[in-house]
Amino acid sequence: MFVGFGPVLSSVVAAAEPVIPDYGAQSSSCVVHNHFFCADWVSHNWGPVLWPALRGHILLALVAVGIGFVISLALALTAHRYGWLERPTIVVTTILYTIPSLALFELLVAPVGPNVYSAEIALVSYTLLILFRNILTGLRGVPSEVLEAAEGMGMSRKQALTRVELPLALPAIVAGLRIAVVTIIALATIVYTIYNAGLGVPIHTALGEGPFKTELIAAGGLAILLALTADALLVLLQRLLTPWTRARAT
Amino acid sequence: MHEFLEAFRFIAHNGAIAGEPGLPTLTHLALETLKVAAIGLGISIAIAVPLGVWLGHLHRGSFAAINLGNIGRALPSLAVLAIGDAFLGLGLTVVELALVVLAVPPIVTNAYLGVDGVDRDLVDAARGMGMSGSEIVTRVELPLAVAPLFAGIRTAAVFVVSTTTIASLAGFSGSLGDVIANETSYHFSGVLGAAICVAALALAVEGVLTLLQRALTPRGLRLVEPEPARVPPAEAALA
């Protein structure tokens, strides 16, 4: 049947009824009856559905925290030098942090588009307040006597920074990283509304199907486990790098 | 760009769309959002503040209090709502339950740290003056802990507004999130307009709470910016 750019657009009428294959009942009765958790579905769909979502989620979070850290470090170092910058930076980053994630994603889609850039810009924004404040606090927490000693030893400003201040600020920096990573992992579940990545995707699919309990619990559970694991790993890192903070101040 | 213009036009029309007479107005949705959020926040404060203050006063349970904050942060709102949906279906009760689960941890942690961090000398002095435990809490520790306490409440308030809008993604109806989740009816201009409203709402809530904090901070403390180096770095970021 000719269907082209002509004035009359018609339905492409089936010459005969199509062959409808028997798709079979591939899923267990556990799945079909939507019981709480069907391990067989999880093992069957780990490769095609859950692992790609988890992988994408990790990538989103790592990139966001990585970029956020670099920006926050630069901002904090600048504010450390020019103290008047602290207040405006806090104000701007607080505003960004306060905008609810769903809203921020949509606001970015208009200029930037529904792609990974909007997602990452939003996620990075959420890390800035946390990381900036913590890095700055850490830098400020270096006792002045230590800095004077460094100066006395003949260190340049830059050497003092890299050899004394930043290492001493590590506890605060790592604490901030910990909070940022966990926060971003939680927020990345919403990315699916503008870009097809992250654990929010299977959560969304599951919500539209009943809800499909197994997928919901699997994907939601993975997101929570990921955040808790990241938190635990960073606590370990914190302890490894700064054993002196383990003793609790009385 | 013209999409933002369209969005502001949508807001100016209070969310009305030509040819769809039955749609709820933006004002109505905003008020509904505030209502749901207020209930959730109220319940959370009622549970979390006494708990955190009490633990902080006794200087007990720091591990639990601080890690509760971490765990609370790790819970993605959508996952909590979705799991609640799977087990209990989605209605106002389940949404409020999710809000409480998400809002209690930061409030407890910050209430604990605020009260726990009050200068021990002051507390000892108060005890020496003959004040009872509850008097110490209400007249010494709480006023001095206003800043971190309110920081926790402000964090929780933003979480709660944010989660209320996310609830619409899970199928709950009755907040500005309905517009964002329903682009077919409202078009992108509507979604963008609602997003702007949500952002404004969250900022307004934060602003109101900041003013409240200032009003409740004892006059003496208002003159002094708290020294950031004093508070242990890990916990400072929770403020």
Place this chain on the structure above:
Amino acid sequence: MRGTKSGRFRTLVASGSAALAVVAGLTACGSSSSSSTSSSSSSSSSATTGAAAPTASGPGVGKPAVTIGDKNFSEENILGALYAQALQAKGYKVTLKDNVGSSEIIYKALTSGQIDMYPEYTGVLLSAVAGQKKNPSSAGAAAQEAKAFVEKQGLTLLGYTPFYDSNALATLPAYARQHGLARIPDLKPLGKGVKLGGPPEFATRFEGLPGLVQEYGVKPTFVPIAIELSYKALESGQVNVQNVFSTDGQLLSGKFKILEDPKHVFGFQNVAPVVKKSVLAAEGAAFEDTLNRVTSTLTIRAIQQMNAAVSIDKQSATSVAQQFLKANGLG
């Protein structure tokens, strides 16, 4: 003392790099497993191809690569997979981008060049994208108006499917027999005694309750029910009549009866591929022909069966599409 402060800093950098290396390794391992289906993809490459690789021969060989998008719900995932695999079977190089977003977002992706085509519903095109509010009088008219609209933007609409996925009202056969119901206007004498369920937006949109009230004079009691709970609510008796979609897989079970909508309040929602004109020209006549052939096979029963396999039996859209195309000599 175990190490100098700068030594610890170096440790931080080293362990950070090690952690990144571990993640990179995991990522490499994970990507070797099967290609993802309709659900997700990593953030760096958002392309997923159907399970079938392009064949080495056919009219598509040598033609420029094409990107197909689909929206983020299962029926669209099925349609995307169908078109992508059918083209690949003819040797075309196709990239399928799943879950691009909702109607306006995917339309923007098309006009901005991120994708070259996607399957769209004629009614949605008219109301969501074109912003028209007038109801067309027939499926053909709807498609015609949609085509006229997209052609102003360098796009075109190909032939449309026999099936339409509009809102519909379903009820239990027993209830229908009891009250002599065959069409929606038959609900009028029952007045408030009818409990009509639907998602909250059904109560406010013209293609919903207000339209039914206006056109048929029915005045039921509205019960808000989330979409995914539709059939449960109907079976449990929580509602007598429920808003469903005409292509739902559950309708195959015979347990539900659809009430006719003689005045087409619910509009026309046949599916047709929206394609960029330039892409159509570059890909040749066989491209359009293949797409039309697939479109012609999509009767309401066919799509209902596919929806059932995906939603109820939880099969992947990719595999369901593959089975259908193979059975019809198109895959």
